[in-house]
Amino acid sequence: MAARFLWASRVASHRRISVAQRGFASVVLKDLKYAESHEWVKIDGNKATFGITDHAQDHLGDVVYVELPDLGRSVSQGESFGAVESVKATSDINSPVSGKVVEVNEGLGETPGLVNTSPYEDGWIIKVELSNAGEVEKLMDSDKYSKFCEEEDAKH
Numbered sequence: 001m002a003a004r005f006l007w008a009s010r011v012a013s014h015r016r017i018s019v020a021q022r023g024f025a026s027v028v029l030k031d032l033k034y035a036e037s038h039e040w041v042k043i044d045g046n047k048a049t050f051g052i053t054d055h056a057q058d059h060l061g062d063v064v065y066v067e068l069p070d071l072g073r074s075v076s077q078g079e080s081f082g083a084v085e086s087v088k089a090t091s092d093i094n095s096p097v098s099g100k101v102v103e104v105n106e107g108l109g110e111t112p113g114l115v116n117t118s119p120y121e122d123g124w125i126i127k128v129e130l131s132n133a134g135e136v137e138k139l140m141d142s143d144k145y146s147k148f149c150e151e152e153d154a155k156h
Contacts, residue, residue, distance in 0.1 A: 026055035026149060029120055033136055034145035035096040037078075040120065043136055048097050051105075051125040052084060052115060055149050060086040063115040066108040066125065067093075073101045075128060077135045082125065084115060097135045099128030 032040045038056035042049045057063065065085040075081045075095035082093040104126050108114060114123040140148060 026053065026058055026146075027120070028054070028142045028146050028149075030142045032120070033096065033139035033141065034148075035078075035094065035139055036148065037092075037094040037096075039094055039096045041096040041136070041139065043130075043133075046130050046133070047102070047127055048099060048130055048136075049124050049127045050096055051119055051123055052093060053145075054119045056091070057116050057119050057123075060084060060091060061088040062086055063112045066105075066112045066115060068104040068106075068108065069101050069126060071101055071104065074131075075099060075101060075126075077132075077138070084112075093125060095128075096139055097128065097130060098132050099130045101126050102129050103127040 028034070029040070032042050034040050034053060038053045039050055040053050052060075063084055063086045067082040067085075069075065069081045073081070075098060077096065077098045078094055080092040081095050081101075084091050084093055105114075105124050107122065108125065115125075117123065
């Protein structure tokens with residue numbers, strides 16, 4: 001078992017994925033930032049792409065609908081801009097940073113399950129033009145987010 005974990009850790013390191021040592025099984029990418037409400041954000045210049053984390057989609061179960069905001073809408077850090085409906089529950093999607101919506105993932109209309117199968121790539125939710133790049137500093141890096149999830153799961 002230890003050899004298998006060591007192999008998985010090496011592969012994860014090569015693929016830039018954070019793997020916690022104490023049973024936390026969700027995928028957490030190193031080059032993203034994370035909100036306590038389980039959204040991820042990738043910054044590219046003055047634009048940000050975000051969606052829900054692997055941890056969040058795992059807890060939600062099979063996603064059947066994603067409510068997307070209108071283009072041009074302003075979103076504010078920590079405030080809800082949409083929702084994800086799954087077979088288990090409906091959950092708000094909160095904006096990890098503030099900005100103006102410049103693109104929405106239209107593919108989620110026909111295939112909302114992309115949030116489950118590819119939360120960090122094909123399952124992204126929106127892209128925004130940042131209005132306050134400094135807000136990114138308030139978010140967690142991959143190591144802090146992994147620890148946050150471990151502690152949260154231990155409470156339940």
